[in-house]
Amino acid sequence: MNGASPVAATMALATFVVSYMVGSIPWAFLIVWWVTGEDISQHGTGNVGAMNVKRTTGSWAWFGVAMLADMLKGFVPALAAKVWLAGPGAVLGFVARPWADTLLSVDSVWYANLGFYVPMLAVLGVVLGHNYSKWLAIAHRRLTRTGKGLATGAGALLAYDWRYFAIVVVVGLATVAITRYLMAGQVAAAASLPVGALVLRSPDWPFALLMGIIVYWAHHKRFVGMLEGEEPRFYIHDSMGPRG
Numbered sequence: 001m002n003g004a005s006p007v008a009a010t011m012a013l014a015t016f017v018v019s020y021m022v023g024s025i026p027w028a029f030l031i032v033w034w035v036t037g038e039d040i041s042q043h044g045t046g047n048v049g050a051m052n053v054k055r056t057t058g059s060w061a062w063f064g065v066a067m068l069a070d071m072l073k074g075f076v077p078a079l080a081a082k083v084w085l086a087g088p089g090a091v092l093g094f095v096a097r098p099w100a101d102t103l104l105s106v107d108s109v110w111y112a113n114l115g116f117y118v119p120m121l122a123v124l125g126v127v128l129g130h131n132y133s134k135w136l137a138i139a140h141r142r143l144t145r146t147g148k149g150l151a152t153g154a155g156a157l158l159a160y161d162w163r164y165f166a167i168v169v170v171v172g173l174a175t176v177a178i179t180r181y182l183m184a185g186q187v188a189a190a191a192s193l194p195v196g197a198l199v200l201r202s203p204d205w206p207f208a209l210l211m212g213i214i215v216y217w218a219h220h221k222r223f224v225g226m227l228e229g230e231e232p233r234f235y236i237h238d239s240m241g242p243r244g
Contacts, residue, residue, distance in 0.1 A: 006113040011084070016121040019077040023121050023129025023152055026136050027201065028053045031062055041146075045222075045235070046131065048146040051182075054239040067151050074126045074155030079158035081122035082159065085115060098161040100202035110203070115142075120207045123156040127211065128179035132219055148218040150186055153211065180233045183219065183226045190215040 008041030028048045032040040035057055040048055044055035050070060070122035082095050094102070098118040099119050103110045110116045130152040137143040150172075176182055190212045197208035216223075221244040225231045235241035 005114075006129065012114045012117055013082070015077075015081050015118045016125045019122045019125025020129040021134060022073050022077050023126030024132075024134040024136070025073055025129075026133050026146065027067045028075065028138065028147075030068050031069075032056050032173055035059075037061060037064075043238050044243075045241070046137065047148060049148060050151055051236070053169070054236060056201055058238075062161070070130065070151035071155030073130070073197060074157075075159045077126050078119060078122045078156040078159035081119045085117075085118045096162075098163055100161055100163075100197070100200065100204050101235075103203045119160050123153070123160050123211065124207075124214075126156050127153045127214060131214070132133035141212060148186070148213045150189065161202075163200060164193060164196060166194050171196075181226060182234055182236075183222055183229065183231050187219050189221050190219065 005236070019033070026048050026095070028050060029040050032038055032043075032054055038056065040046075040052055044052045046060050050063050053066040054060060057063075079095065086094050091223055103116060106116070109111035125150040125241075130147040131145055131149045132152035133146040136146050142243060154165055157168065170188040172185045172194035174185075176185030191210040193215075194205060194209035197205035200206065222231055222242060225242055225244075230242060232241040
């Protein structure tokens with residue numbers, strides 16, 4: 001595929017748009033509405049994510065369902081993007097291979113070929129879709145931040161490059177265990193993505209940096225609040241902590 005061909009450009013654009021629409025599916029909002037008949041954005045942080053499902057419903061089981069649904073909406077588009085790029089002859093080795101390794105194996109200048117951005121655009125699309133849901137924007141008649149992108153981003157990274165997934169999960173959980181702050185773990189997970197890419201000497205480290213910044217920015221307000229002593233250690237109950 002020619003890097004500047006209309007086919008490559010169309011594939012890249014289509015991947016981003018479809019991934020954004022899939023990422024915009026507000027599973028947490030739908031679960032809470034189905035279970036309680038309430039609007040999740042009126043509870044807890046106002047975030048349309050798994051932890052706010054726990055705060056709103058009081059159920060760890062529904063938290064797990066929401067977490068899995070959000071991860072899958074990230075995983076499936078990222079995996080599909082790699083399969084689509086590989087074409088009809090796609091093999092498991094290509095699809096499962098870390099994308100950074102695929103980029104390193106290319107003889108030509110990979111960053112001049114739009115085709116190699118397709119999996120990255122899938123990851124970017126689902127995270128932006130989760131964070132700024134188009135479907136909720138239509139329902140509420142305004143576009144606002146609806147999520148923080150952690151679960152959806154983690155699912156997408158698992159398909160994109162499993163090593164990135166492992167890094168953010170291990171660092172995030174370890175930070176929570178050490179600090180006893182959920183917020184600290186979330187921010188550490190976001191920061192670990194570009195750091196991990198640099199340690200691995202991955203050629204897609206600028207993309208990892210961009211994704212880390214996007215996820216961190218969604219946490220910025222409450223992270224600053226944590227530094228100022230305003231964030232609960234384990235914010236798991238409705239009305240026990242700050243919005244945002």
